[in-house]
Amino acid sequence: MAQILSPLPGTFYRSPSPGQPAYKNDGDSVAVGDVIGLIEVMKSFHEVKSEVAGSNVRFTADNEEPVMAGAPLADLD
Amino acid sequence: MLKKLLVANRGEIAVRIIRAAKDLGIRTVAVHSAADATSLHVLLADEAVNIGPPAAKKSYLNIDVIIEAAKATGCDSIHPGYGFLAENATFSDAVTAAGLVFVGPSGDAIRLMGDKVSARSAAAAAGVPVVPGSTGRVEGIDAGRHVLIDTGFPVMIKAAAGGGGRGIRIANTLAEFEQAFPQAEAEALAAFGDGGLYMEKVIGKARHIEVQVLADGTHAIHCYERECSLQRRRQKVWEEAPSRALSEELREELCSSAVALAKAVGYSGAGTVEYLYDDEANRFYFIEMNTRIQVEHPVTEAITGIDLVAEMLRIAGGEPLRIRQKDVSVRGHAIEVRINAEDPSKDFAPFPGTVGDLRIPGGPGVRFDSMLYPGYQVPPFYDSLLAKLIVHGETREAAITRLVRALSELKIDGMKTTKPLFLALAADPSVQAGDVHTRWLEGWLNDNAAKLAD
Numbered sequence A: 001m002a003q004i005l006s007p008l009p010g011t012f013y014r015s016p017s018p019g020q021p022a023y024k025n026d027g028d029s030v031a032v033g034d035v036i037g038l039i040e041v042m043k044s045f046h047e048v049k050s051e052v053a054g055s056n057v058r059f060t061a062d063n064e065e066p067v068m069a070g071a072p073l074a075d076l077d
Numbered sequence B: 001m002l003k004k005l006l007v008a009n010r011g012e013i014a015v016r017i018i019r020a021a022k023d024l025g026i027r028t029v030a031v032h033s034a035a036d037a038t039s040l041h042v043l044l045a046d047e048a049v050n051i052g053p054p055a056a057k058k059s060y061l062n063i064d065v066i067i068e069a070a071k072a073t074g075c076d077s078i079h080p081g082y083g084f085l086a087e088n089a090t091f092s093d094a095v096t097a098a099g100l101v102f103v104g105p106s107g108d109a110i111r112l113m114g115d116k117v118s119a120r121s122a123a124a125a126a127g128v129p130v131v132p133g134s135t136g137r138v139e140g141i142d143a144g145r146h147v148l149i150d151t152g153f154p155v156m157i158k159a160a161a162g163g164g165g166r167g168i169r170i171a172n173t174l175a176e177f178e179q180a181f182p183q184a185e186a187e188a189l190a191a192f193g194d195g196g197l198y199m200e201k202v203i204g205k206a207r208h209i210e211v212q213v214l215a216d217g218t219h220a221i222h223c224y225e226r227e228c229s230l231q232r233r234r235q236k237v238w239e240e241a242p243s244r245a246l247s248e249e250l251r252e253e254l255c256s257s258a259v260a261l262a263k264a265v266g267y268s269g270a271g272t273v274e275y276l277y278d279d280e281a282n283r284f285y286f287i288e289m290n291t292r293i294q295v296e297h298p299v300t301e302a303i304t305g306i307d308l309v310a311e312m313l314r315i316a317g318g319e320p321l322r323i324r325q326k327d328v329s330v331r332g333h334a335i336e337v338r339i340n341a342e343d344p345s346k347d348f349a350p351f352p353g354t355v356g357d358l359r360i361p362g363g364p365g366v367r368f369d370s371m372l373y374p375g376y377q378v379p380p381f382y383d384s385l386l387a388k389l390i391v392h393g394e395t396r397e398a399a400i401t402r403l404v405r406a407l408s409e410l411k412i413d414g415m416k417t418t419k420p421l422f423l424a425l426a427a428d429p430s431v432q433a434g435d436v437h438t439r440w441l442e443g444w445l446n447d448n449a450a451k452l453a454d
Helices: B011-023 B040-044 B063-072 B089-097 B107-114 B116-125 B141-151 B174-192 B248-264 B297-304 B308-316 B396-409 B419-426 B429-433 B440-451
Strands: A002-005 A010-013 A035-041 A044-049 A065-067 A072-076 B004-007 B027-033 B047-052 B077-079 B155-159 B169-171 B197-201 B207-216 B220-232 B235-241 B268-278 B283-290 B333-340 B366-370 B385-393
Touching: A010 A044, A035 A072, B004 B011, B004 B063, B011 B027, B011 B040, B011 B308, B011 B366, B011 B385, B027 B040, B027 B063, B047 B063, B063 B077, B063 B089, B077 B308, B089 B107, B107 B116, B107 B283, B116 B197, B116 B248, B116 B283, B141 B155, B141 B174, B141 B197, B155 B174, B169 B174, B174 B197, B207 B248, B207 B308, B220 B248, B220 B297, B220 B440, B235 B297, B235 B419, B248 B268, B248 B283, B268 B308, B297 B308, B297 B333, B297 B366, B297 B385, B333 B396, B333 B419, B366 B396, B385 B396, B396 B419, B396 B429, B419 B429, B419 B440
Parallel strands: B004 B027, B004 B077, B027 B047
Antiparallel strands: A002 A072, A010 A035, A010 A065, A035 A044, B155 B169, B155 B197, B207 B220, B207 B268, B220 B235, B235 B333, B268 B283, B333 B385, B366 B385
16 A cells, blocks of 8 residues: 655645546546645645555545645555 | 724734734734644734634634634724735625724725726726726727727736736737637636626836825825835735835825825725836826735835834724824835745745744844744745845935845744845845836846855
8 A cells, every 4th residue: 555645734635726626536546746636835836746656546635634744645555 | 992902814914913902002812723823923912712724714714703703802803914804895894794893994995996997997086097998897809999099009908807917918919919808708707707807008117116095084194105116926025115216296296196096985094005107107007005004014114103003003993093194204215025934046935844043133223023933833824924024224225234234133043035035136236226127026036046045
């Protein structure tokens, strides 16, 4: 099992903007470099690119959840 | 006079407002999110209320919870600061409806000035020069073509309901206009649910000059102007007062026009009328009115000796404006720089962190408005402003020399900040000569940003 960790502290978002579909849904496969969400740090937005590959992604952080740097965002098989 | 004030904000401005209130003998209540429990504004206020989770939407923007906190703590008034709910007409109305005093203008005044089209009409009606453009909403491309007679090219097409630069298109020729107009219409409709547009002449090289006003609903005065031409991505980074670009005659004309507008709309509280100033044509044009206290208000306080936040509190408490225009005079020159938690050598990447050793500049002519203390953890959830360094000197040259002295005293361990940017700007010949415009800094950064490492 692999984990995707937050590279930054801030607020985690699962979609590019409100009302748009999530970058990834639970169960999707993830390749290295895939964008899986955004982190908002001090009003600027940064894409979270996965550094690991896997299948059956399961998000452990909710949309709009405050996260610390290094916090787990999702598990992968 | 107000007796107990809730400060609906955080960071340095909450600290600033709490200080002004305490100076007037007003009791203070801070509100804070779960991420701000150890913030300086919480530590300084007489009481504090936790209003929710870190996300601003769930705390600092939650109107019901804030009004409930004010009632529960026995407050008679709410100061919104800047940002968050400061220019939210619904909030002003809700505070008033709850039987509390909103420290700022009425919801109607906020609405009038918040809508670009109605603000422009109000300014034009008060005799304030506006940028040549449409008199109101432009419905359809035929009407748009008609506006081109006044504006010429380049022309800016904006969403009437837009903000923050979204939905803006610039056309340099008729062919570009024919293409851009329908696109802007569709984009405005998609983004704001309102396809209304307005059009404005593009002023090429301009300075940003704004006039501070104080009003009590009947009387209005100005406290002279500030120049904020050094901007990055439309955010001001360095502000000064007075502007060196204006002649005495033009200064008088500019400041009087701001007073005329404030009076025409029955304005109450502190406000700022913003203008573009075209150096070459010696003309100024109204852009917008900000119905709040602004980040850069301390430069005006430095040159006039007026405590703007205290005056806001007095006016909100029902006192008539106690300063007359003839009593307002300018002494010396002041500069404010914004110390942000950003790394200027890495495209201003945000840098939340923990403050280590902290050395704050002092001495004559130096003011440091901040929420920092050693060991303070700067949360990642809000904007990056850490502190404002304000210097005052007899002349602009003396103020710049003092700025460099104060910056050299400043030390914020553990953080990357914009301090190196201001040391470099203070040493730049164009900045020293005051020879800048609103797009100057971005060009300068293209050549110099890499050298701004701490």
